[in-house]
Amino acid sequence: MEQENNYQSKPEELALKSPAAECVQEEADDETDSQEGEGRKIRTTSDLRAMIPHDDQAMLDFLVAFLRKYMVCEEYQLHLLALWIVHTWTHQVDVATAAYLDVRSPEPESGKTRCLQLLKLLSQEPWFASGPSLGTVKAKLLEERVWDDTPPQQQEGDEEEIEPQFLCAPFTILLDDCQHLFGPSERQQVLAMLNSGSRRVSRYTIGDEQYCIFRPMAFAGNARLPRSLAARCIPMVLRRKKPSDIVARFDPDVAEDEASEIQFWLEVIGMMASWHKELMSKGPPALPSDWVLTAHQEDCAEPLLQIADHIGGPWPERARAAIVACFSLAEYSPPIQVLADIRAWFRLKDDPEFILSRDLLPLLGAMEQRPWAGWNIKSGRRLANLLERFRISSRRVTNGPEKGHTAYFIKDFKDAWERYLHAIPGIELVDETQSEAVTPETPSNETSVPIGSA
Numbered sequence: 351m352e353q354e355n356n357y358q359s360k361p362e363e364l365a366l367k368s369p370a371a372e373c374v375q376e377e378a379d380d381e382t383d384s385q386e387g388e389g390r391k392i393r394t395t396s397d398l399r400a401m402i403p404h405d406d407q408a409m410l411d412f413l414v415a416f417l418r419k420y421m422v423c424e425e426y427q428l429h430l431l432a433l434w435i436v437h438t439w440t441h442q443v444d445v446a447t448a449a450y451l452d453v454r455s456p457e458p459e460s461g462k463t464r465c466l467q468l469l470k471l472l473s474q475e476p477w478f479a480s481g482p483s484l485g486t487v488k489a490k491l492l493e494e495r496v497w498d499d500t501p502p503q504q505q506e507g508d509e510e511e512i513e514p515q516f517l518c519a520p521f522t523i524l525l526d527d528c529q530h531l532f533g534p535s536e537r538q539q540v541l542a543m544l545n546s547g548s549r550r551v552s553r554y555t556i557g558d559e560q561y562c563i564f565r566p567m568a569f570a571g572n573a574r575l576p577r578s579l580a581a582r583c584i585p586m587v588l589r590r591k592k593p594s595d596i597v598a599r600f601d602p603d604v605a606e607d608e609a610s611e612i613q614f615w616l617e618v619i620g621m622m623a624s625w626h627k628e629l630m631s632k633g634p635p636a637l638p639s640d641w642v643l644t645a646h647q648e649d650c651a652e653p654l655l656q657i658a659d660h661i662g663g664p665w666p667e668r669a670r671a672a673i674v675a676c677f678s679l680a681e682y683s684p685p686i687q688v689l690a691d692i693r694a695w696f697r698l699k700d701d702p703e704f705i706l707s708r709d710l711l712p713l714l715g716a717m718e719q720r721p722w723a724g725w726n727i728k729s730g731r732r733l734a735n736l737l738e739r740f741r742i743s744s745r746r747v748t749n750g751p752e753k754g755h756t757a758y759f760i761k762d763f764k765d766a767w768e769r770y771l772h773a774i775p776g777i778e779l780v781d782e783t784q785s786e787a788v789t790p791e792t793p794s795n796e797t798s799v800p801i802g803s804a
Contacts, residue, residue, distance in 0.1 A: 407663040409615045410436070416609055417468060419598050421461055422591040426672035430584065431469070433654040433669060438473040438522045438566045439620040440657065443630055446550055447649040451568035452575055452583035460590040462570040464600060466524045469568055471602070471609060474620060475521035481530035484540055491523075491543050491563050492556075521565060523547075528571035532579075541576055548582045548649060577683065582646045587679045629660045638670060642772050647677055684721045685736045686770055691717060693767055696760055704757035707733075707744050730756075740766040 413432045421428070434449055441448055453462045463480070470478040477490060525531065532538065546552040547563035554561045569575055575583065591597065606613075619625050635655035637643075643651065651673045658669035682690075695713050696705065705713075708727045715725030725732065734743060742763060744756040 406661045407665065409612065410661055410665065413472070413612050416612060419608075420468060420600050420605065421464060421588075422595045422597055423461065423465075423586075423588055424675070426668070426675045427586055427588075429665075429668045430586070430654065430672045430676060431465070433657050433665075434566065434568075434584075435469065435472045436616065436619065436657050437653050438476075439616050440626060440629060441564075441566055441653065443626040445630070445653050445656065447652055448548055448550075448564055448566045449650045449653050450548060450566070450579075450583040451586055452580055453568060453570040453586045453588065454574070455572075455588045455590070457590055458572055460588045462588055463526055465586070465588065466526050466568060466570050467600065467602070468605075469522075470524055471605060472612060472616065473522040473524070473566070474616070476524055477521055478524040479526070481527035482525065484531065487525070487531065487540055488543065491540075491547070492554075492561050523565060523567040525567070526570045528569050528575065529573035531571075532573075532576050534576075536576055536578055538576070541579055545578055545582060548646070581644070582650065584647075584650045584673075584676050585679050586676065629656060632656070632659060635659050641674075643677065685739060687720070688714070688722065688733070688736050689740070689763070689766055690771055691720065691722075692758070692763065693771060696763070701760060703761075704747065704759045706747075706752060707756045707758065710758055740770075742766060 410432055413435065414428045417428050417431055431451075434451060437449055453465050455462055466478060470476045479486065479490075482490075531540070543554050543561075543563055544567065546554040547565055547567065550562075550564045552562075552564065554563055569579070569583065574580065635652060635658075637648065637651070637655075655666070655669050655673070658665040691714060692710070695710065696702070699705065707730055711725050711727050711729050711733060714720070714722045714733070715729065717723060722729070722732070730744070737743065742758070744758050745762075747753050747755050747757050
């Protein structure tokens with residue numbers, strides 16, 4: 351009973367106020383008499399646009415409020431979900447990349463399925479499946495997605511070449527309970543298909559046929575996604591609702607009625623060539639100079655930032671803050687993570703010239719919830735295997751009191767740290783002959799901030 355009350359208490363706090371309600375109602379009232387006894391008129395996109403406020407910012411804020419009513423998550427996550435929903439209605443225009451979402455949580459019953467249900471309600475032409483078979487997913491991905499190599503007949507006088515198009519209307523993929531879909535291996539055909547859908551120019555080839563699988567996708571489940579797919583996703587880490595959190599119980603019919611004006615606004619956006627033209631006229635969004643994202647992370651961020659910049663107001667700043675916050679929770683490969691942990695230990699020790707292997711291995715082994723928890727002085731080969739891809743190895747000390755002992759030298763790590771890890775605030779790369787003034791900090795599970803996996 352207590353849980354039920356958490357859903358139903360304080361209904362006034364869950365009420366939604368639409369900026370479009372009065373405008374739509376007035377338009378409907380004005381036309382009631384004129385439509386009696388006459389056939390219903392087919393509206394143009396200009397007619398439809400006139401029925402809703404020209405303030406896209408207000409409608410996007412209303413979309414965030416609608417999501418907040420049914421979900422427990424951070425505000426920046428709501429902002430990204432709202433932009434992603436708009437993205438599903440605009441990705442068919444000439445954008446280069448599609449944004450993927452990785453909806454996950456530390457524990458079950460944290461709202462992942464609810465999130466996908468809301469996305470299904472508001473996304474363009476969604477296909478929602480919970481724990482589907484591999485055959486079902488493959489068939490759906492390839493359904494009418496053959497690339498047409500025979501473009502329409504070009505008219506005389508046309509200067510621009512008409513490019514071929516894939517033979518299908520766009521739709522959005524929403525996959526729940528993905529732990530039943532993916533195996534532990536990266537060598538899965540379905541992974542290659544899904545990975546190819548993140549970029550417009552990518553094609554998945556079977557025999558002589560090429561398929562365009564380009565579209566927005568969202569994945570949810572109780573297990574981690576395969577690494578290659580997770581690297582192409584924006585992580586949305588949800589947490590279980592607290593007893594004090596107030597959310598409405600989700601009834602699909604009631605929610606659909608409440609979101610009718612949002613859906614109408616999204617449909618108008620999807621139909622309006624002028625909205626798409628204005629969206630694309632601004633070109634790729636500008637990324638902050640201090641951002642260090644992987645190529646896949648930039649691909650995910652670009653279409654959402656483009657929409658935020660087009661809508662304007664506070665949304666460009668909101669979108670960039672949300673991207674930074676989400677990617678700070680991304681999971682990384684063990685080689686990247688060990689790079690970050692070693693950097694943390696060097697910093698704790700005031701960046702010495704080297705750390706002896708017999709000292710570094712127990713330090714890494716003392717870090718809980720890491721793959722190397724429990725390592726000891728006999729785990730040198732395991733560390734060497736992780737660092738080998740970065741061309742980093744231990745070397746013998748040639749002078750001083752530690753002469754003859756093996757150690758890891760800080761200068762061997764600096765190139766890899768600069769390439770694969772975020773810069774530590776307040777620390778600038780300097781010549782090796784100069785010293786760096788740093789403030790020690792204790793390494794922990796939250797210390798490192800890797801850029802991404804190699």
